Amino acid sequence: MSNFPFTATECIAAFCSGEVSAGEIAAACLERIQRANPALNAFIEITGERALSEARLLDAARKRGDSMLPLAAVPYAVKNLFDVEGITTLAGARLYAHNPLARRDGKLVKRLHGAGGLLAGTLNMDAYAYGFTTENTHYGSTHNPRDLSRSAGGSSGGTGAAVAAGLVPIGIGSDTNGSIRVPSSLCGVFGLKPTYGRLSRAGSLPFVASLDHLGPLATTVADLALAYDVMQGSDPHDPACAQRPVEATVADLPRGIEGLRIARLSGYFDDNAGEDARWASHVAAKALQADNDVEIPGAAQARAAAYLITASESGALYLDALRERIDEFEPHSVERLIAGSLIPAAWYQRAQRYRRWYLERVQALFKDYDLLIAPATPVTAPLLGQQHIRIGERELLTRPNMGLLTQPISFIGLPVAVAPLWTGSGLPMGVQLIAPPWREDICLRAASALEKSGLSGSKISSGVL
Amino acid sequence: MMEKNMTDKDRNMEITQYVDAALALHGLELNEAHRAETEKQFLLLRGMGQIIASEPIPDDIEPAGIFRL
Numbered sequence: 001m002s003n004f005p006f007t008a009t010e011c012i013a014a015f016c017s018g019e020v021s022a023g024e025i026a027a028a029c030l031e032r033i034q035r036a037n038p039a040l041n042a043f044i045e046i047t048g049e050r051a052l053s054e055a056r057l058l059d060a061a062r063k064r065g066d067s068m069l070p071l072a073a074v075p076y077a078v079k080n081l082f083d084v085e086g087i088t089t090l091a092g093a094r095l096y097a098h099n100p101l102a103r104r105d106g107k108l109v110k111r112l113h114g115a116g117g118l119l120a121g122t123l124n125m126d127a128y129a130y131g132f133t134t135e136n137t138h139y140g141s142t143h144n145p146r147d148l149s150r151s152a153g154g155s156s157g158g159t160g161a162a163v164a165a166g167l168v169p170i171g172i173g174s175d176t177n178g179s180i181r182v183p184s185s186l187c188g189v190f191g192l193k194p195t196y197g198r199l200s201r202a203g204s205l206p207f208v209a210s211l212d213h214l215g216p217l218a219t220t221v222a223d224l225a226l227a228y229d230v231m232q233g234s235d236p237h238d239p240a241c242a243q244r245p246v247e248a249t250v251a252d253l254p255r256g257i258e259g260l261r262i263a264r265l266s267g268y269f270d271d272n273a274g275e276d277a278r279w280a281s282h283v284a285a286k287a288l289q290a291d292n293d294v295e296i297p298g299a300a301q302a303r304a305a306a307y308l309i310t311a312s313e314s315g316a317l318y319l320d321a322l323r324e325r326i327d328e329f330e331p332h333s334v335e336r337l338i339a340g341s342l343i344p345a346a347w348y349q350r351a352q353r354y355r356r357w358y359l360e361r362v363q364a365l366f367k368d369y370d371l372l373i374a375p376a377t378p379v380t381a382p383l384l385g386q387q388h389i390r391i392g393e394r395e396l397l398t399r400p401n402m403g404l405l406t407q408p409i410s411f412i413g414l415p416v417a418v419a420p421l422w423t424g425s426g427l428p429m430g431v432q433l434i435a436p437p438w439r440e441d442i443c444l445r446a447a448s449a450l451e452k453s454g455l456s457g458s459k460i461s462s463g464v465l
Numbered sequence: 466m467m468e469k470n471m472t473d474k475d476r477n478m479e480i481t482q483y484v485d486a487a488l489a490l491h492g493l494e495l496n497e498a499h500r501a502e503t504e505k506q507f508l509l510l511r512g513m514g515q516i517i518a519s520e521p522i523p524d525d526i527e528p529a530g531i532f533r534l
Contacts, residue, residue: 210529304516311510323492326499335499339506342487347514352528354517359529400509 004028006460008074008169008223015058015073022055022062022073026118029075033120033167039148041140042161044080045087046121051075054118069116070230076170079156080122081129082106083203091205092125092155094138095321095328106203107238108172108214108231115230120168123158127330129174129207130314130337131155132182132402133382137331141384146188146427150381153183153402159217160187166460169219170227174204176211177306178376178406181432184217184418185376188428189458190224190447191217195437196413197242199228200235208313209240211306211410219458221448224417225250228440249441256449257371260442262288265374265434267295268303272404274391276423277375283421284431285373287453288446294365294372299408302358305351306411307400312348315340332399359412366436371446376418376430378404409434417443419456431456480508 005014005025014020030048037043058073078084081091083102090096105113113119124142126134134142134157142157144150145165152161156173160183163171173180175193184191192215199214206212216231218224232246264285270278284290296302318329319341326334365372378401379389388395389402396404409416414437418430431450435442450456484504488495495503 298520301517301520304513307513308510308517319491326493326495335502335506338488338493338495338499338503339484339510341491341493342484342503342507343510347510347517349528350514350517350522353522353526354520355529357522357526 006166006169007219008071008226009220011074011169012072015062016068018062022058022118023052025073026051026055026075029118029120029168036165036167040143040145040161040165042123042142042158042165042167043077043121044090044124044139044158047084047087047119051118051120054113058116071112071226072116073118074116074170075118075120075168076112076172076227077120077123077159077162077168078109078172079125079159079174081125081174081205082109082122082172084109084119084122087122089205091129092127092136092139093330095325104203107200107235109203111231111233112172112227123156123162123171125158126155127333128314128318129155129176129179130333131399132178133399134158135332135384143384144187144381147381149383151186151384153186153377153381155179156183156217160184160189163187163189163217163219164458164460169223171217172227173215173217174207175213175215175410176208177310177410178403180215180217181376181406181416181418181430182402185420185428185430186381188420188422189217189219190221190420191215191418191430192224192228192440192443193410193416194228194440195415197240198244198415198438198440199231200233200238200241202235202237206317208310210313211310213410213413219460221253221444221451222250224447225253225444244438247438247441249444252441252445253448255445256452257288257446260370260446261368262290262371262373262446263292263294263369264290265296265372266293268299268408269374269405272378272391273375274379276380276425276429277378277405279423280421280429280431281373281375283455284419284450287450287455288371288373290373294369296365296408297361298358301354302408302411303404305354306407308343308347308351311336311340312343315343355411362412362414363436370435371442372434374432374434375405376432377402380423380425380427380429406432413437415440415443417447419447419450420458421456422459480504480511
């Protein structure tokens with residue numbers, strides 16, 4: 001099994017050359033999941049029949065001599081806030097357990113299916129996507145494959161764990177305040193939060209409409225770019241989805257940092273970073289030849305505004321259910337939702353005004369730089385159940401503060417790739433590679449350069465635990 | 466965001482009254498444990514509001530509203 005193709009790129013090559021069938025790849029993937037998932041609790045549903053059925057169609061198509069699809073025979077899994085035909089969309093919440101089965105796939109699942117992907121299952125998460133640790137009272141905590149006593153991060157923790165454990169080479173998550181980037185950092189895999197409005201959210205359960213993004217996590221940068229490219233495209237069914245053409249990124253990866261002006265973010269991003277996080281930021285900056293340190297003005301206020309907007313929009317979304325079915329709510333977040341529903345309109349309005357002003361000021365930075373570097377999380381993976389993290393002399397609550405360094409970036413929708421570096425403790429620490437709006441290609445080129453340098457990688461051997 | 470000459474005790478009393486009134490307005494009936502934690506979370510949100518208010522925003526900046534790039 002250890003020699004079986006594992007990364008998406010390997011699966012495509014092995015299938016297209018006729019070395020293995022899609023059925024064999026699907027079966028190997030399902031075996032890995034069956035063996036490893038009980039210890040991880042990454043998967044909520046395993047869609048084995050569907051993966052095998054999709055594989056049969058691909059094998060038949062190859063026999064007929066049909067042209068090969070861009071993601072042919074690549075297993076993947078999705079956070080369980082995506083609609084998957086025949087499965088109840090849970091968003092990690094018991095509140096939705098008795099909802100009807102989804103009648104069709106969400107848009108991104110459709111695109112991955114159309115590109116030849118094999119859907120292996122749906123993945124655990126913080127309830128409603130409100131959290132950074134995937135400690136879920138009703139569906140259990142997800143364990144970090146790098147150390148099972150630790151959190152996989154959240155809210156796409158099941159996605160991070162499934163990719164890091166080598167169960168699937170590609171997972172799809174969502175990111176409102178850091179929910180792709182935090183698990184990528186804590187699990188040690190590559191992640192991409194595209195520009196707000198780039199990928200359609202149709203057929204996924206919303207959390208904070210004005211901040212929600214969807215995107216991939218993957219074993220390698222090539223796999224990440226591949227998944228991102230096939231999911232692009234405008235969609236009238238998501239009102240926030242931009243009318244932009246597909247801007248493919250895979251072919252540009254070899255350009256690396258050629259011609260890019262790069263800076264490291266200091267100030268807020270150093271002040272809220274622990275020792276490992278600052279180390280990662282400096283190491284990445286040196287490797288990417290970042291000449292200067294720069295500060296984003298107002299990052300602390302931006303984080304506060306993202307926090308308020310999140311609380312207000314999610315509180316409003318769940319208000320009716322809070323009135324009628326409060327006992328079914330996740331205990332970790334029920335009062336956060338209630339408190340959010342009480343926020344005065346003036347506070348929310350000010351946060352949205354700050355958002356526009358902050359965007360203008362950050363965009364000005366991009367006149368001088370093409371890429372900004374910052375740590376993705378303040379610390380490496382905390383223990384499950386750990387109530388506090390330490391940043392320098394400060395002790396902060398774990399659950400709301402793992403997104404301290406991601407929130408000021410997603411607040412204004414900038415594209416960010418996360419590349420994992422490896423600390424002396426053996427745990428991963430991700431760095432955020434941040435580009436101007438719509439320049440995901442730059443984020444991915446920089447991640448590719450770090451990967452090529454040998455400093456960054458997901459350290460997964462042949463997809464076997 | 467709050468009156469300058471209020472004491473901390475006054476402010477907390479005002480928050481307690483606001484939370485109770487807003488809960489009633491929303492028709493949310495909470496047990497004491499939920500209510501106390503909700504007030505704690507609301508105080509945290511007020512703190513976030515104060516961080517934003519610490520920096521003046523130019524008058525001509527409109528809300529992001531439906532946010533688009």
